[in-house]
Amino acid sequence: MEKPLGCLSFSGLLIALLTFVILGAILFTQGGAMFSPGELNAQIAAAPLGGVRSHAELEHDCGACHTAPWQRNTMSDQCLECHTNIVAEITASQSLHGILMAEQGATCYACHTEHDGPDAVLTVIQTENFPHEVVGFSLEGHAQFADGTPFVCADCHQDGVAKFELAACEECHASLDADFTQFHVAAFGQECLGCHDGIDTYGTDFDHNQFFVLEGEHASGTCGGCHPDVRTMAEFKTAPQDCYACHAEDDEHNGEFGMDCAVCHTPTDWEQATFDHNLSNFPLEGEHADAACEECHQDNIYAGTPQDCYACHAKDDEHNGQYGSDCAACHTPVDWKQATFDHTLTAFPLTGAHNSVACADCHQDNIYAGTPQDCIACHVDPVFHQGLFSTSCTDCHTTTAWSPADYNQSHTFPFNHGESGVSACTVCHDPTLNTYTCYGCHEHTPANIDSKHREEGITNYTNCMECHPSGREDEGDHGDGD
């Protein structure tokens, strides 16, 4: 360095010192006024506040409003030192000041500016900065007019920011769209703030679908159609969403199909009904699915339609009621011909050879009712039975086959006569059951029998069973020798 900086020269230091002295003197005599960016407001108050009638009287007393960064008091505290009437407003939670100051970090100077001259307005609220939503109405949708002109407070608050008349809404909006405003006010009243919070206009951007999907005819309806006489958003939300709440008067079914119209109808058109019969307690199957509605539901009467087959199909009953009225016991809705009659469920289950006989063998002339169940009604009693057996075939026969028969009725002559166990009927009854012969067994030859009886002086011995009903030889001792 060849030379010191100019400011470090004697003259430089002298000037620096002089500057400090001058500024210090001004600061001492004028306070911080030299830092003032402009004159204070000179508006005269009706009554003194804090000992002065206007801010202008505090021109040289910066400390009256400004506090040092290290002091506990804030500027707002300093304001309230004088403006004691505002203190009461702040403590009232519903007042404008109360709502605003309840916001964290709220200050007086956010709205009340100073140093803009003696005649400047003290309350300058920048719409883009003022947290208007804290008073219940956001300015999000009211930043500027349609032509780009920014809103000013007086556009809505014609009598000062502390006052607001709802008529201002109607007046302004009527100038934009008189017809709509008139209609809207007529439908929902003049309490705009009951629904509108300034954020959602519930206009073209409103998504009604998040509450109730507007489709078809619903989309072209008026708000009041579903929300009559609504005045608040809460009331809007109470609008019923079930069809019948609105469409009861439109119900041509007179409630016969219940109240959930959407089961069959869409919002597009009442006529485009798509009734799903299968959701009812009478699903349509087979031929039923192709039947016209009125075939079952005459005169458009749907409620109380009988569900028993015979109610509709009595005329179709080729059985003339012989099988009762429950067609479904044998038939399906697919085809009458595809009947699947289960004879085992009747009082005469088909077993054995009965299973293979044609229906007509038992039920002549298609007559089913009253078909006799006793065997003899169908089966002719054979000649060889006559006089010997009853007509109850099942006493001896099964349905499998007539033969072999199992005779289990009274029979004085033991079946196990002799020494060869139970003998076949034909051993004795040959060739017919109504005759018998004892010859042919043991020593019962005609000559032998004749010889033995003659020895006993018995000459009438042709009816063996008369004297030997059990086949024992000694039974004949009591005979009279005839």
Added chain:
Amino acid sequence: MRRSNRELWLALIAMLLITLLYVFVMSFERAIPSASGFFGHALGILGFILMLLTETLYSWRKRSRNASWGRMASWLRFHIFTGLVGPYMVLLHTSWKFNGLAGIVTLFTLIIVFSGIIGRYIYTAIPRTPDGIEIEAQQLSQQIQALESQLQRITSAGNQSTRELAQRLDALPQTSSAPFLTFLGNTFYEWSYRRQWRSEKRRLGSAARAQADQLQKVFKKRNALRRQIETIAIARRLLALWHALHIPIGIALFISAFVHIGGALYYATLLR
């Protein structure tokens, strides 16, 4: 853009760009950007930093000529550029309110800018080497003698018309009878010489113009040296006087500015 005035053009372009940005912000905010707003503060802070650079860097470089931190001419150009752009930004920062100390700082700023413009005029009137070292009168006389010899050679080698042209250019007024008036009229003499030369040049044929160009450059250089040698004493006295005024104003400006910054921090930035 003449090389000698490049810093002035660059400063003008920078100020135009800043003005455009200022107008854009103003139209966006629909109001003059306030000094306490983000944009206003940015203008003030950046402008003041440029002013600080203006006052410090060139002074430091000027006082350390032995150091090789770029040529003095470059530092002077930077000094002029920041000395114009910085104050302009500070002026915009005021939001056109000149109350109290802030107004005094703005006033000092404007004074120092005008003072700087005058200082530049005085400073460049003193012949210097590219490193800013002043050239003494004896060296100037030697340079003039060399140029006279060069003129002699050119006119001797030239034809009659060249000699007549040399006589006409030599006859043009180059200085005033009073050195102070010569100093003030420096620009006028240069302008008058250029005007005369353009007039003479139009009379010449294309073949003679090349030699005439060489002749007029030597004349121009010699005339400038003659004016410098005549005004060097008064220019040095004026520069000393200018220093005596400019530096105190600058000191007062920066002290006031720092106090203003302190006040702004206390009363506005740290506002609670």
